[in-house]
Amino acid sequence: MDYGARRAALAEAFSVQGAPALLTDPVSLRYLTGVRLEPHERFVGLVLRPNREAVWVVPALEAEAVRESGLAAIVYRDGEDPVQALAQAFFGPPAALFVEKSVLSLARAEALQGRFPGLRFLDATPAVVRLRRKKDAAERERLRAAAALADAVLAEVLPAIRPGMTERAAAALLEARARERGAEGLGFPPIVLTGRRTALPHGVPGEVPIGPGLLLIDFGVVVDGYHADITRTYWLGAPDGGFFDRYRAVLSAQAAALRAIRPGAPVAEADRAARAALRAHGLDGFFIHRLGHGLGLAVHEAPSVDGGNSDRFEVGDAVTVEPGIYHPEWGGIRIEDDVVVTPEGPEILTRSPKAVEAVVLP
Secondary structure, three states: OOHHHHHHHHHHHHOOOOOOEEEOOHHHHHHHHOOOOOOOOOOOEEEEEOOEEEEEEEEHHHHHHHHOOOOEEEEEOOOOOHHHHHHOOOOOOOOEEEEOOOOOOHHHHHHHHHHOOOOEEEEOHHHHHHHHHOOOHHHHHHHHHHHHHHHHHHHHHHHHOOOOOEHHHHHHHHHHHHHHOOOOEEOOOOEEEEHHHHHOOOOOOOOOEOOOEEEEEEEOEEEOOEEOOEEEEEEEOOOOHHHHHHHHHHHHHHHHHHHHOOOOOEHHHHHHHHHHHHHOOOOHHHOOOOOEEEOOOOOOEEEEEOOOOOOEOOOOOEEEEOOEEEEOOOEEEEOEEEEEEEOOEEEEOOOOOOOHHHOEEO
């Protein structure tokens, strides 16, 4: 990973305004330096300055952690004002400052304006998002590794899930196996739902026994910072006829969306293609969320794959493709895979079986 090149590209994007930037999102900091931090309530920031190397502003307990980045650090101790430390990173009071507006708290912003009267905030988010969106070769390899691990974990855990095991126990088993196999962590608490509870797109596993019928598993693993996110829907036992019809409809919706993903194609078109496929089966009204989301150092990032996104797919985009249908009486079905956009179209990273005959379990 060429972190210096990333910082230089971002600094160049800000150079038109001639203003420094203060980045505080831990994901952005990792992207730009390779350093993983969990600052909790303490202030941690990276200052990008025109024509100068970036500098950290960190509490003393993080000073050693940021040393590996090779960048200088301005260190403050607990009880000291981090804004006073931050002032040392600037060469004179800044008139304007790029910040990630959705990340910097109002309290921090007011403290900065109190220290630098008249300070204007500019939004760094569009430039950061644009840079992070296009995955380079090293990032794509990490995404492949994460997807392969997710597939392996699911293949190992699935035979152990039997009627009578609770949703919560199955979710715990997924997490344990992922960590045993070397995952840095999970992107979110695993979702394991049974029966009509599968109609809850983000349902929370409970002490509910898994019974014959629908079983939905949605989980993600992290490898070297990069995420995989996969969903499969199964039927335990002898399925009813309605399951086959609905499952094939969702599978066809995913296939239609994948055909719409190619460089230069409208992002919204993939979402529309999935809905059109479901409409042919009279099920589009039960598709209640976007088709997917970007994937990388964060489990949800740009681009949002929805019908209102005016962007176009680019080589290096990494997204999920996850059509689903949900009904409180018969439950839900979702199929999710991770893809990277290549010059030839989508490279599907997650490869767990999803054909109809593969998702009916004894």
